[in-house]
Amino acid sequence: MSKNVLALGLDPAFADLSEFPELTPDLVRAFVDAQLDRLRGLGYVVESCLVDGGETAEAVVARQLQRQGFDCVMIGAGLRAPSLLLLFEKIINLIHEHVPDARICFNASPADTAEAVRRWI
Numbered sequence: 001m002s003k004n005v006l007a008l009g010l011d012p013a014f015a016d017l018s019e020f021p022e023l024t025p026d027l028v029r030a031f032v033d034a035q036l037d038r039l040r041g042l043g044y045v046v047e048s049c050l051v052d053g054g055e056t057a058e059a060v061v062a063r064q065l066q067r068q069g070f071d072c073v074m075i076g077a078g079l080r081a082p083s084l085l086l087l088f089e090k091i092i093n094l095i096h097e098h099v100p101d102a103r104i105c106f107n108a109s110p111a112d113t114a115e116a117v118r119r120w121i
Helices: 025-041 057-067 082-098 113-120
Strands: 004-010 045-051 072-075 103-106
Touching: 004 025, 004 057, 025 045, 025 113, 045 057, 057 082, 072 082, 072 113, 103 113
Parallel strands: 004 045, 004 072, 072 103
Antiparallel strands: none
């Protein structure tokens, strides 16, 4: 039976990459896409939800969580930035509300998303 995964993240176009001069939004997106493709290749059903970190982010995440059940929700590093703490808390509570049985995992970078998911499901 396939496992459903929701990959939540900050859209790289809105990420502050100033501390990582080697990264560009396009490169981050390529890493994310490669990891999602890797998960699909491993048999997971993967949905991606990228948000802008603004006022609509909470509603976008809530709608995505209501669409289907998820076995695991992976929250990307960009959404865990100190400047987005309130949004991060809201997302954790939305996950708890809409998919209370889902595992929650975190990647350390855009290049290790598959490992984060595989740790939990």
